[in-house]
Structures are given as C-alpha cells and as structure tokens.
Amino acid sequence: xxxxxxxxxxxxxxxxxxxxxxxxxxxxxxxxxxxxxxxxxxxxxxxxxxxxxxxxxxxxxxxxxxxxxxxxxxxxxxxxxxxxxxxxxxxx
Amino acid sequence: xxxxxxxxxxxxxxxxxxxxxxxxxxxxxxxxxxxxxxxxxxxxxxxxxxxxxxxxxxxxxxxxxxxxxxxxxxxxxxxxxxxxxxxxxxxxxxxxxxxxxxxxxxxxxxxxxxxxxxxxxxxxxxxxxxxxxxxxxxxxxxxxxxxxxxxxxxxxxxxxxxxxxxxxxxxxxxxxxxxxxxxxxxxxxxxxxxxxxxxxxxxxxxxxxxxxxxxxxxxxxxxxxxxxxxxxxxxxxxxxxxxxxxxxxxxxxxxxxxxxxxxxxxxxxxxxxxxxxxxxxxxxxxxxxxxxxxxxxxxxxxxxxxxxxxxxxxxxxxxxxxxxxxxxxxxxxxxxxxxxxxxxxxxxxxxxxxxxxxxxxxxxxxxxxxxxxxxxxxxxxxxxxxxxxxxxxxxxxxxxxxxxxxxxxxxxxxxxxxxxxxxxxxxxxxxxxxxxxxxxxxxxxxxxxxxxxxxxxxxxxxxxxxxxxxxxxxxxxxxxxxxxxxxxxxxxxxxxxxxxxxxxxxxxxxxxxxxxxxxxxxxxxxxxxxxxxxxxxxxxxxxxxxxxxxxxxxxxxxxxxxxxxxxxxxxxxxxxxxxxxxxxx
Numbered sequence: 283x284x285x286x287x288x289x290x291x292x293x294x295x296x297x298x299x300x301x302x303x304x305x306x307x308x309x310x311x312x313x314x315x316x317x318x319x320x321x322x323x324x325x326x327x328x329x330x331x332x333x334x335x336x337x338x339x340x341x342x343x344x345x346x347x348x349x350x351x352x353x354x355x356x357x358x359x360x361x362x363x364x365x366x367x368x369x370x371x372x373x374x
Numbered sequence: 375x376x377x378x379x380x381x382x383x384x385x386x387x388x389x390x391x392x393x394x395x396x397x398x399x400x401x402x403x404x405x406x407x408x409x410x411x412x413x414x415x416x417x418x419x420x421x422x423x424x425x426x427x428x429x430x431x432x433x434x435x436x437x438x439x440x441x442x443x444x445x446x447x448x449x450x451x452x453x454x455x456x457x458x459x460x461x462x463x464x465x466x467x468x469x470x471x472x473x474x475x476x477x478x479x480x481x482x483x484x485x486x487x488x489x490x491x492x493x494x495x496x497x498x499x500x501x502x503x504x505x506x507x508x509x510x511x512x513x514x515x516x517x518x519x520x521x522x523x524x525x526x527x528x529x530x531x532x533x534x535x536x537x538x539x540x541x542x543x544x545x546x547x548x549x550x551x552x553x554x555x556x557x558x559x560x561x562x563x564x565x566x567x568x569x570x571x572x573x574x575x576x577x578x579x580x581x582x583x584x585x586x587x588x589x590x591x592x593x594x595x596x597x598x599x600x601x602x603x604x605x606x607x608x609x610x611x612x613x614x615x616x617x618x619x620x621x622x623x624x625x626x627x628x629x630x631x632x633x634x635x636x637x638x639x640x641x642x643x644x645x646x647x648x649x650x651x652x653x654x655x656x657x658x659x660x661x662x663x664x665x666x667x668x669x670x671x672x673x674x675x676x677x678x679x680x681x682x683x684x685x686x687x688x689x690x691x692x693x694x695x696x697x698x699x700x701x702x703x704x705x706x707x708x709x710x711x712x713x714x715x716x717x718x719x720x721x722x723x724x725x726x727x728x729x730x731x732x733x734x735x736x737x738x739x740x741x742x743x744x745x746x747x748x749x750x751x752x753x754x755x756x757x758x759x760x761x762x763x764x765x766x767x768x769x770x771x772x773x774x775x776x777x778x779x780x781x782x783x784x785x786x787x788x789x790x791x792x793x794x795x796x797x798x799x800x801x802x803x804x805x806x807x808x809x810x811x812x813x814x815x816x817x818x819x820x821x822x823x824x825x826x827x828x829x830x831x832x833x834x835x836x837x838x839x840x841x842x843x844x845x846x847x848x849x850x851x852x853x854x855x856x857x858x859x860x861x862x863x864x865x866x867x868x869x870x871x872x873x874x875x876x877x878x879x880x881x882x883x884x885x886x887x888x889x890x891x892x893x894x895x896x897x898x899x900x901x902x903x904x905x906x907x908x909x910x911x912x913x914x915x916x917x918x919x920x921x922x923x924x925x926x927x928x929x930x931x932x933x934x935x936x937x938x939x940x941x942x943x944x945x946x947x948x949x950x951x952x953x954x955x956x957x958x959x
Contacts, residue, residue, distance in 0.1 A: 328839065331837065336762075341668055341669075368790045369831055
C-alpha cells in the first residue's frame with residue numbers, strides 16, 4: 283500500500299486497514315489514485331480523515347464523484363469538507 | 375495410517391508425563407488465610423512480624439522493603455520494651471507503610487487465585503489428554519479420523535505451552551491426517567498450519583499446457599503468481615475454472631488476461647460455485663464484472679492465505695506487506711449482503727455508496743448493528759435509510775460513544791453517525807477537550823467549535839488533522855492528561871496491578887460481545903443512588919457536579935466488576951468505573 287503513503291496519507295492510518303480491504307485497494311490502485319488526485323486538485327486536504335471515516339468514497343465510480351462536485355457550489359463544499367469530513371455525505 | 379497413529383500415541387504420552395504436574399500449584403497457605411491475616415493486622419499490629427510468610431511471591435521495591443524492616447523492628451522492640459503507647463503506634467496505620475503492606479497482600483491474593491485457576495485448568499487439560507490417548511490406542515486403523523476429532527486435537531495442542539518444534543511436528547502429523555481425509559483441502563482459519571514442506575502441486579509444463587489449451591500463455595504471468603500457482607493449484611480445478619470462465623464470459627462480460635493478476639489468482643483460489651452463489655445473490659442488482667473489479671477478495675474463501683515460507687508469517691505492517699497474497703472475504707460478503715437485505719437496504723445502493731463495508735468481518739458488523747439497537751438506533755425500523763454505514767465498521771463503538779458523551783457532543787454524534795468509526799484516542803477528542811476547557815475559563819474569548827448554523831459540523835482545527843492552528847497534534851495530545859485513576863491524598867490501595875486486573879475483567883467480559891445492561895444491576899442500591907443523584911434527561915448521561923460521565927460506561931464496567939471482585943471496597947469500584955478512560959486533568 284505504498285502508493286497511498288506516496289499520495290500523502292499517513293502511514294499509521296494505512297496500517298489500520300484490514301487485509302481484505304488492502305487487497306482490494308491494491309488491485310484498484312489506478313482508479314483510487316485518480317480519485318485521490320482529483321480530490322486534492324479541487325482543494326480537499328483532509329485525506330487522512332477520508333480514509334478513516336469515508337473510505338467508501340474511494341470505492342465509488344470516479345464519474346459519480348466528479349459529477350457530484352460539479353453539480354454543487356464546489357468552493358463552499360470543499361471548504362465545508364476541509365472543516366469536517368462528514369460534510370461530504372451531503373453530496374455523496 | 376498405523377504408523378501415523380503410533381507416532382501420535384508416543385507424542386501424547388510424552389505430553390501427558392511432562393506437562394501436567396499439579397504439585398507446582400500447591401502452597402502452604404490459602405487465600406482465606408491471607409484475608410484472615412489482613413483482618414488480624416487491623417486489630418493487632420504485632421502480627422506484622424509474620425508478614426514475610428505471606429509475601430513469598432510478591433515483589434516490593436527496595437525502598438518499601440527498608441521501610442517495612444524498620445517498621446517490623448520498631449514493633450518487635452516495642453513488644454518487649456513498651457516505649458510507645460498503642461495510640462502512638464496506631465498512627466502508623468494511617469501512613470503509606472501500611473498501605474504498601476496491604477496492597478502487597480492483595481497482590482498475593484490475586485497471584486494465588488490465579489494459581490488456583492491454573493491448577494484447575496491443568497487438571498482439566500490432563501483429562502483431555504488422557505481421553506485423546508485412550509481414543510488413539512483403541513482406534514481402528516481402517517477408519518479415518520474425522521474432522522470433529524481432528525478439531526479436538528488441534529484445540530488441545532494449541533492450548534498447552536509446547537515448544538515450537540514440537541508444535542510444528544504435531545501440526546504436520548495432523549495435517550497429513552487431514553490430507554488423507556480430504557484431498558481438495560479447503561483450509562478454514564480455525565487451524566494455523568505451519569508448513570515447512572515446499573511441495574509443488576503442479577509442474578511448470580502442466581501449467582503451460584493447460585493455459586495453452588484455452589489460448590493463453592503461462593509465461594506472461596507475473597513470476598510470483600506463477601510460483602504460487604504451481605504450489606497451490608492443481609490441474610483439475612484450474613481446468614474447471616478456465617472452462618467456467620469461458621461459459622460466463624459473454625453473459626457477465628468477464629475477460630481473462632494472463633497479465634491480470636487477480637484473474638490468474640482466482641484460477642487456483644476460487645471455485646465455480648462461489649461465483650454461482652455470488653451471481654445469485656447479486657440478483658441482477660450488481661453486475662458480476664463490477665464486483666470482480668471492485669473487490670476480487672470476495673471470490674476467495676475466508677482465511678485462505680497460505681504463506682510459502684517455512685517460518686510463521688511475521689506481522690509485517692500493512693504498508694510493507696506482500697501485496698500479492700490475497701485474503702478472502704467470501705463468507706463475510708455473503709453474510710453481510712444477507713444482513714443488509716434483512717435490514718431493508720437496497721443492495722445496489724449499498725454497493726454503490728458503501729462498498730467497502732461488504733468485506734468487513736461479518737461478526738463485527740452484526741455486533742455493531744445489535745449494539746446500536748440496544749442503544750436505541752434500530753436500523754431495521756428507523757427511517758435513517760440515508761444512514762452512511764461507516765459506523766458499522768467500528769471496532770470500538772461503545773468507547774467512542776463514551777468519549778463523545780463525556781465531551782458533551784452526544785448530539786453531534788447522533789447527527790453524524792459515521793463518526794462512530796473514530797478511534798477513542800483520536801486527536802479530535804483531545805482538541806475538543808482543550809477548547810471546551812479554554813472556553814470555560816475565558817468566556818469572553820470563546821473559540822468557535824461548530825461550523826454551520828445547524829451546529830452539526832466541526833471547524834477544521836477540531837477535526838482536520840492537517841490544521842495546526844490549535845497546536846495540538848499526535849505527538850503532544852496526551853501530555854497533560856491523566857486517563858487513569860487520579861491519585862489524591864489517600865492510601866494507595868488500588869495500585870497498578872489491581873487496576874490491570876480490573877481492566878482484564880472489563881475487556882474479558884465485553885470485548886467482541888454485544889453489551890446488554892442487565893436489569894438486575896439497575897436495582898443495585900449503589901447504582902440507584904447514583905442514578906437518583908446524577909442521572910440527566912438523557913439516560914445515557916450522568917452529570918456529576920458539572921462533569922459529564924457516560925452512564926452506559928459506568929453500568930457496563932460496574933456489571934463486570936462488582937460480583938467478581940468482592941475484595942474491593944464498593945466506593946473504589948464505583949470510582950474506577952466512573953473515571954476509567956475519561957479525559958481528566
């Protein structure tokens with residue numbers, strides 16, 4: 283799971299993931315990397331919290347994620363999410 | 375078969391002779407003797423001269439030894455010379471020396487009660503060993519040993535302290551029995567096999583040939599996967615899987631590719647009936663291809679991860695693990711989907727929005743669903759159908775809830791249920807504590823905690839780990855806190871050893887189980903008194919002079935301890951149960 287650490291996620295957080303989840307995330311490295319880079323791009327910075335509380339986002343379709351962010355007030359949404367990760371549940 | 379049985383008989387005979395010496399648990403005095411002695415000391419200080427007899431196995435520090443010796447000498451001297459009056463001597467009872475003595479004796483009690491249990495345990499195991507030996511000696515070698523019997527052997531062997539080489543030897547013998555009974559062994563995670571045989575099931579030529587039969591090139595497969603295939607695969611089942619993939623190719627849009635590691639892995643780790651069951655379960659709601667793409671681990675039986683090394687698999691951290699050794703989650707997937715169907719969820723929704731939860735161990739999900747129900751959140755009937763299921767992944771549901779309650783943030787938790795998945799030592803709690811404390815001390819300079827006017831979201835410096843404004847981070851979060859019992863000006867009766875034992879009682883009774891508060895405990899006079907004085911309108915919360923304490927925490931801890939530790943004062947138990955794990959200064 284080195285690629286997660288390379289993308290900026292803390293090693294401690296990655297270590298907490300269980301076996302099956304790790305395998306599935308490893309298989310989907312490309313797709314998950316795309317999602318994480320997109321989120322970073324629009325300004326989301328609490329990726330650790332994403333892994334802890336909202337890991338399900340990384341299993342979703344990239345297109346669903348992108349259209350959700352395009353169909354809302356993106357700037358405000360990103361700010362809300364950066365404050366408290368659970369705000370992402372409003373759109374996804 | 376006969377040879378194997380004879381070997382086993384010899385091994386068990388040796389185990390019987392070497393491992394069950396009950397005499398080592400005998401002592402010259404009992405727990406009751408010590409309790410009587412403690413009571414004697416209360417009345418008669420002169421009894422202190424016998425203390426060494428009762429402290430045989432307990433260690434006390436050098437300082438304490440010196441003080442104790444001085445005390446004993448004083449008492450002995452006074453017995454003959456009567457210089458101090460009894461009143462003056464009595465002052466000693468109120469000092470630390472006395473509490474050292476008492477706590478050392480209590481430790482001795484604990485050690486002894488362990489010994490008593492250990493002795494009973496030892497006798498029980500000896501009986502099992504004799505039974506096994508009897509069985510083996512009478513066994514009819516024309517019959518195979520069945521799985522139930524093997525179970526008993528495995529459990530027994532792994533419950534006694536054998537040296538590593540012996541353990542490996544026996545496990546190998548039992549493994550051979552298992553192989554004879556079932557050639558297509560599906561290993562369950564109940565057995566931890568240490569395999570030092572690096573046997574290849576297939577030759578490379580066989581693999582090349584069978585791949586070629588279906589139009590694929592074995593040499594294009596990743597080398598590590600190639601090796602694993604040759605060790606674990608066999609021609610028949612790989613053939614079966616290939617032909618199955620051909621059958622479902624069109625309808626389910628499955629494509630096999632030698633370079634796709636997961637597809638090759640499934641050739642030797644999966645079976646057609648697993649696929650059939652998953653197809654049936656998904657019932658057209660989720661496509662097979664999608665499941666395969668998102669979570670291939672569900673096509674593999676749980677516990678299937680055999681290492682090829684001869685050493686026991688070391689606990690490598692996840693980020694360094696050999697990523698090509700998959701662990702299965704088939705059973706968890708099936709059971710989880712059934713559970714969500716039963717709770718009334720739309721399976722397609724669950725898969726699209728909460729896919730990661732489907733591979734989490736089923737016991738954990740079920741336990742959390744049941745526990746939430748006992749706390750008043752019934753997922754079956756509650757109209758929280760937009761409930762994001764992350765809370766169900768929690769490994770510490772109750773501890774996290776306690777933390778939120780004790781910081782006065784119960785409402786936030788109820789509005790953001792996925793926060794149940796926070797670890798109880800998360801930095802969020804430490805930050806909240808400090809901010810609230812600051813706000814109480816400086817009412818004119820309040821730090822804003824909430825973000826939007828609905829007050830259901832936190833501000834970044836509370837809940838975002840990249841935010842450094844408050845100056846509280848992972849390294850310094852714990853300093854300034856005492857999360858164990860505060861030690862005030864009283865004799866130290868509850869010391870570290872006793873506290874650890876209390877922890878064990880709590881963990882032992884409630885770890886991995888759903889906690890239901892026994893209605894009998896609510897009738898306990900102590901509980902009723904506390905309820906009358908401190909209960910608030912929310913039955914999960916106590917307010918004790920302004921400090922919020924989780925009532926559920928108190929009740930469940932009290933329930934675990936009160937009947938077992940009758941040697942402790944009720945007030946000490948109450949204090950422990952109330953304060954355990956609270957953030958205090």
